[in-house]
Amino acid sequence: MSIDSVWPATTAWREGVLHLGGLAVTDLAREHGTPAYILDEADFHARARAWRDALPDGDVHYGGKAFLCPEVVRWLGPLGLNLDVCTGGELAVAQAGGMPPARVVFHGNNKSVTELRRAVAWGVGCVVLDSFTELDRLAAIAAEHGRVQDVMIRVTPGVDARTHKSIATGGDDSKFGFSLAAGDAARAVGRVRAQPSLRLRGLHSHIGSQILTLDGFAEAARRMAAFARPLGIERLDLGGGLGIAYRPGDPQPPTPSELVAVLQKETGDLHLSVEPGRSIAGPSTVALYTVGTVKGPYVSVDGGMSDNPRPAMYGAAYTTRLASRASTAAPRAATVVGKHCESGDILVRDAGLPADLAPGDILAVPASGAYQRSMAGNYNHVPRPPVIAVRDGAARVVVRRETEDDLLRLYR
Numbered sequence: 001m002s003i004d005s006v007w008p009a010t011t012a013w014r015e016g017v018l019h020l021g022g023l024a025v026t027d028l029a030r031e032h033g034t035p036a037y038i039l040d041e042a043d044f045h046a047r048a049r050a051w052r053d054a055l056p057d058g059d060v061h062y063g064g065k066a067f068l069c070p071e072v073v074r075w076l077g078p079l080g081l082n083l084d085v086c087t088g089g090e091l092a093v094a095q096a097g098g099m100p101p102a103r104v105v106f107h108g109n110n111k112s113v114t115e116l117r118r119a120v121a122w123g124v125g126c127v128v129l130d131s132f133t134e135l136d137r138l139a140a141i142a143a144e145h146g147r148v149q150d151v152m153i154r155v156t157p158g159v160d161a162r163t164h165k166s167i168a169t170g171g172d173d174s175k176f177g178f179s180l181a182a183g184d185a186a187r188a189v190g191r192v193r194a195q196p197s198l199r200l201r202g203l204h205s206h207i208g209s210q211i212l213t214l215d216g217f218a219e220a221a222r223r224m225a226a227f228a229r230p231l232g233i234e235r236l237d238l239g240g241g242l243g244i245a246y247r248p249g250d251p252q253p254p255t256p257s258e259l260v261a262v263l264q265k266e267t268g269d270l271h272l273s274v275e276p277g278r279s280i281a282g283p284s285t286v287a288l289y290t291v292g293t294v295k296g297p298y299v300s301v302d303g304g305m306s307d308n309p310r311p312a313m314y315g316a317a318y319t320t321r322l323a324s325r326a327s328t329a330a331p332r333a334a335t336v337v338g339k340h341c342e343s344g345d346i347l348v349r350d351a352g353l354p355a356d357l358a359p360g361d362i363l364a365v366p367a368s369g370a371y372q373r374s375m376a377g378n379y380n381h382v383p384r385p386p387v388i389a390v391r392d393g394a395a396r397v398v399v400r401r402e403t404e405d406d407l408l409r410l411y412r
């Protein structure tokens with residue numbers, strides 16, 4: 001494994017300056033400002049293709065919650081991917097990006113009546129049912145529309161995914177899905193089959209996110225297949241969850257083919273779908289920040305927990321590098337902090353940055369493509385950063401920078 005394995009595919013360092021998609025980050029920062037997310041389009045596409053190639057006979061739904069905008073939606077069709085959305089807002093982005101509704105799967109543990117009506121009226125390919133209340137609601141809505149809606153049942157297989165507790169979803173105590181152990185999943189199958197306005201396409205499970213070992217996936221697949229077969233159910237969607245490396249030296253995750261091979265071994269001839277999010281979007285994007293002050297161990301940058309809440313929420317660990325110039329100064333221990341009014345507003349702990357780091361220097365944080373822009377907020381009225389896609393020496397703004405006017409527009 002190379003020391004730089006956490007950087008996107010087109011990464012090049014020239015005289016100390018990081019280049020992505022053939023462009024110097026110093027030029028990108030000058031033109032678009034910081035903080036900014038730089039998305040290496042070739043890297044995103046290659047990772048999506050790796051999933052597509054790993055499962056030629058099945059379906060790959062991109063988990064849009066990792067990062068979604070209309071431009072990403074437009075990439076999916078040519079890449080052969082479908083889309084998983086889990087709210088009305090994500091559905092709206094799918095529509096704005098021209099996603100064919102038949103290629104959309106609609107998730108969520110509390111879809112509103114309005115969201116379900118919209119999904120049915122638009123003709124989404126599949127709704128993944130999460131509760132008995134929702135099952136009855138959807139049956140009524142589909143009947144109202146004179147439709148037979150394809151559905152899957154989300155099953156909680158009782159598997160420990162070995163990840164942070166806030167992002168584990170496969171245990172028996174999860175808020176998601178119907179419990180296998182308690183018999184709810186079996187009851188849900190019977191109830192769907194009794195509804196003329198619903199057609200049971202298959203079963204779904206998703207055991208969690210940022211998972212770096214295969215045993216939990218294998219166990220879930222085994223339990224799901226054993227449950228599906230006697231019921232004559234032929235399709236399984238085994239969710240997303242494959243993790244990524246955030247820092248050089250982090251354990252390398254299995255590849256999509258390695259994961260799919262394990263799933264296929266457990267499920268035999270059942271039709272499979274998967275829903276990768278982080279493993280496609282995460283490694284494709286680098287966050288750029290400008291250093292504002294250096295005070296003792298603290299390096300303060302122009303973003304923070306509003307554009308990356310993951311360290312504060314999950315104790316997530318990142319790496320960073322000086323990306324705007326060469327330095328021969330010895331590395332020194334630094335804590336990269338944001339500009340928010342919280343002591344926990346820490347972006348990178350234990351960063352080794354050159355001792356001559358100074359205001360105006362640009363820091364780059366790799367593996368910033370998943371659950372960062374999509375989870376960004378406006379704490380302290382900080383506008384959210386843009387996303388700039390780079391490819392073959394050209395840059396395109398795919399999400400523009402939020403402005404103070406955007407924020408002020410909400411006030412009456």
Ligand SMILES: Cc1ncc(COP(=O)(O)O)c(C=O)c1O
Nearest residue numbers: 063206209240241275276277278
């Ligand atoms: C139902 C479902 N599918 C897919 C995903 C995507 O997961 P990941 O980004 O970990 O691949 C998630 C999020 O964890 C999810 O909840």
Ligand SMILES: N[C@@H](CCCC[NH3+])C(=O)O
Nearest residue numbers: 065167209210310370371
């Ligand atoms: N937001 C989480 C992942 C959530 C997965 C959504 N089902 C993270 O950043 O790790």
